[in-house]
Each structure stands twice: as C-alpha cells, then as structure tokens.
Amino acid sequence: MAMGGRRKSRNRNGLTPNVIRPEQLESLTDEELARRARSGDEVAWEILYLRSYDYLVSFAESLGWHADTAEDLAQETLLRAWRHRSRYNPGYPYRGWLRTILKRLSSTLYRREQTFGQVVSRARSRGIDVDWRANVPEDALEFVERRELGERIAQVMASLRQDDREILMAWAGGARGQEIAAQHDVLPSTARGRLMRAKVRFAEAYASFYGAEPSCD
Numbered sequence: 001m002a003m004g005g006r007r008k009s010r011n012r013n014g015l016t017p018n019v020i021r022p023e024q025l026e027s028l029t030d031e032e033l034a035r036r037a038r039s040g041d042e043v044a045w046e047i048l049y050l051r052s053y054d055y056l057v058s059f060a061e062s063l064g065w066h067a068d069t070a071e072d073l074a075q076e077t078l079l080r081a082w083r084h085r086s087r088y089n090p091g092y093p094y095r096g097w098l099r100t101i102l103k104r105l106s107s108t109l110y111r112r113e114q115t116f117g118q119v120v121s122r123a124r125s126r127g128i129d130v131d132w133r134a135n136v137p138e139d140a141l142e143f144v145e146r147r148e149l150g151e152r153i154a155q156v157m158a159s160l161r162q163d164d165r166e167i168l169m170a171w172a173g174g175a176r177g178q179e180i181a182a183q184h185d186v187l188p189s190t191a192r193g194r195l196m197r198a199k200v201r202f203a204e205a206y207a208s209f210y211g212a213e214p215s216c217d
Helices: 030-038 042-062 067-083 094-125 140-159 162-172 177-184 188-210
Strands: none
Touching: 030 042, 030 094, 042 067, 042 094, 042 188, 067 094, 067 188, 140 162, 140 188, 162 177, 162 188, 177 188
16 A cells, blocks of 8 residues: 555556556557657667667668668667657657757768768878878877776676677677677567667766766767
8 A cells, every 4th residue: 555545546457547568559659659768668668669770770771871880870869869868859750850860970970981081081192101000109198098998998898787798799899780689599670679778778887987978089
C-alpha cells in the first residue's frame, strides 16, 4: 500500500494508468514514441531506433555518402537524438527532426574532409612530403595530451560492462553493422542498437569521470 494509506489505482488489466505493454508500443506513431522516450522509456526508444535506422542510412546515401559513412552518420544521428531527447518538440515530425540532425552532421563531416584535402593540396604545392606518419616527429605536448586521453579512455572502458567493451572495441577496430552482428551472432539491427547504447553509456561514463565528453576536434 502506498504511503498515507492510499492504494495506487489500477485499470482492469492490473496495470497502473499510462503503462503500455511493449507489444502495444508498436502501434504508436513516431511522435508518440518520442514523447515516451523523452521520459526515459528505453523500450519506446528501441522501437524508434529500429524504425529510423534504415531510413536515415538511405537519407545519408541520398546526400552522396557511401554505405559505411551513411551507417556512421545514421548511428551518430540516433546517438545525439537520444542524448538530446528532451529538446525534441512533440509537435514537430520526428523524422524531420532526425533529418535536421543528420544534415548538420553531414555538413560538419564534409567541411572536415574538405579542410583535410585543402591542407594536403597546399602542402604538396609547396613540395612538402605529406606522408606525415613517418616523416614528421610528434610534438611533445600533443604526445602528452594523446597519452592522457588514452589513459582516460582506458579507465572509462574498464568501468563498462564486458559486452559494451567488446562491441565498442569491434567498432573501434573498423567493424561495422554486418560484421559486428556476425561476431556477436545477432541480427544487424540488434547489433546496431547495442552499439548505439554502448556509445551512450561510454559518453555518460566519461562525463561522470571527467565532467565533459571527450573532444573529437
């Protein structure tokens, strides 16, 4: 019995009000699922993820990206959608919101690729060897910063569950959807969902250790 002697009300199915069985969630619209996901409903989010992933991959490919990059953009879009789910306005089409996130990510990736190409072209025009991996010694400060970041990542990885560590290491080693699925003997959609959640848990663990997520710039 609840505090104060009041019993929680239940409907005739024995469930508390607003509780929906997992199979009933399938009939909800994306916007209704997103509203539930905003409140932390992970089952609603998983359904949204499975509904949205292939759509986002196709959308990224329509922007000109190859399959592997399109998959990465789709995953990063859904990762950010989960992290910032409180910002979603339920009155706005959910897929429209996802497309906006993906287009921003796509623009950023394109600018970075263009910038790298411009740097290489400028170096070559000045007769500079661009095989920097072998010919340019690493700056001492940069080395220290990289080592510190490596130690932080190792500490965060050690705090995660073994299955999260395994799938993150597979992804870091270059494996993608189909390959990760084969390694873990699951469906590709399941592998992508697990990878997304592992990335979320990594980011949250990093922030809890160091107060901010790692910079990728």
